[in-house]
Amino acid sequence: MSAVDLFEAYALPARAVRTPFVRCNMVSTLDGATSVQGRSGPLGGPADRRVFHVLRSLADVVLVGAGTVRSERYGPARLDDDLRVRRISEGRSPVPPIAVVTGSGDLDWRASFFTDAEVRPLVFVAGAARRRIGERAQRVANVVVAGEERVDPRLVLEHLGRAGHRSVLLEGGPTLNSAVLRAGLLDELCLTMPPRLVAGDGPRLVTGPELARPLELEIVHLLEEDGLLFFRLAVPRS
Numbered sequence: 001m002s003a004v005d006l007f008e009a010y011a012l013p014a015r016a017v018r019t020p021f022v023r024c025n026m027v028s029t030l031d032g033a034t035s036v037q038g039r040s041g042p043l044g045g046p047a048d049r050r051v052f053h054v055l056r057s058l059a060d061v062v063l064v065g066a067g068t069v070r071s072e073r074y075g076p077a078r079l080d081d082d083l084r085v086r087r088i089s090e091g092r093s094p095v096p097p098i099a100v101v102t103g104s105g106d107l108d109w110r111a112s113f114f115t116d117a118e119v120r121p122l123v124f125v126a127g128a129a130r131r132r133i134g135e136r137a138q139r140v141a142n143v144v145v146a147g148e149e150r151v152d153p154r155l156v157l158e159h160l161g162r163a164g165h166r167s168v169l170l171e172g173g174p175t176l177n178s179a180v181l182r183a184g185l186l187d188e189l190c191l192t193m194p195p196r197l198v199a200g201d202g203p204r205l206v207t208g209p210e211l212a213r214p215l216e217l218e219i220v221h222l223l224e225e226d227g228l229l230f231f232r233l234a235v236p237r238s
């Protein structure tokens, strides 16, 4: 992969079938675990970090579930200078905003994820949680109600599209991936696969009951570095 121009390899489609285009980026072991001891960091490596940052730099907005923000102790988006300069030259913010999906509103509003963010985060909440989180959240984030009991991913993407975002980078976790996939909103999966078995009970890429029809993805590319495989997979449009 070292000889590959990652910006070319991961370039977003010039004409997406629909807007915003939703690309999911995940790491999974050969036996399907997306975390060990509750964290995904140990599964990747330097090459995975490179791809992670390139994908963030290409995205208009990052979308993530509250479980991942809590378990991975998400910080504010940071990009190296060259990636920032590239975004600025394209008329975009130096880093993409991060949008969090929560049903409970159980987030630490004093965490650096909110207080040190260069671009104000968005929080998509279910209506019930909106009443509970009150003013604290509003001071550090743009809070949007997108559903009553659960957050409806369709409403999330409609909101992001109306805000002018043409590409969404979904960074998991499995519960949010599942909601987006089952709503038929996923366009692409970028999957890093280390050649490793871990067993245990780390969640798979998507949760919930078996799909009525398996989803067959198309390989756009398959790269390798340090034994890690990097799949770019397209979800075919029916």
Ligand SMILES: NC(=O)c1ccc[n+]([C@@H]2O[C@H](COP(=O)([O-])OP(=O)(O)OC[C@H]3O[C@@H](n4cnc5c(N)ncnc54)[C@H](OP(=O)(O)O)[C@@H]3O)[C@@H](O)[C@H]2O)c1
Residues within 6 Å of the ligand: 025, 026, 027, 028, 033, 034, 035, 038, 039, 040, 043, 064, 065, 066, 067, 068, 069, 071, 072, 101, 102, 103, 104, 105, 106, 126, 149, 150, 151, 152, 153, 171, 172, 173, 174, 175, 176, 177, 179, 203, 207
């Ligand atoms: N390998 C990887 O690339 C990768 C990437 C990301 C995460 N992970 C791993 O995944 C694990 C976390 O899994 P997870 O499934 O809990 O992650 P998640 O999808 O990030 O979080 C689940 C939580 O997000 C909120 N949420 C998601 N969809 C929602 C919806 N439609 N409506 C309302 N709320 C919604 C809920 O938050 P509330 O509880 O606040 O209501 C829910 O409890 C961690 O161990 C993490 O390390 C791995």
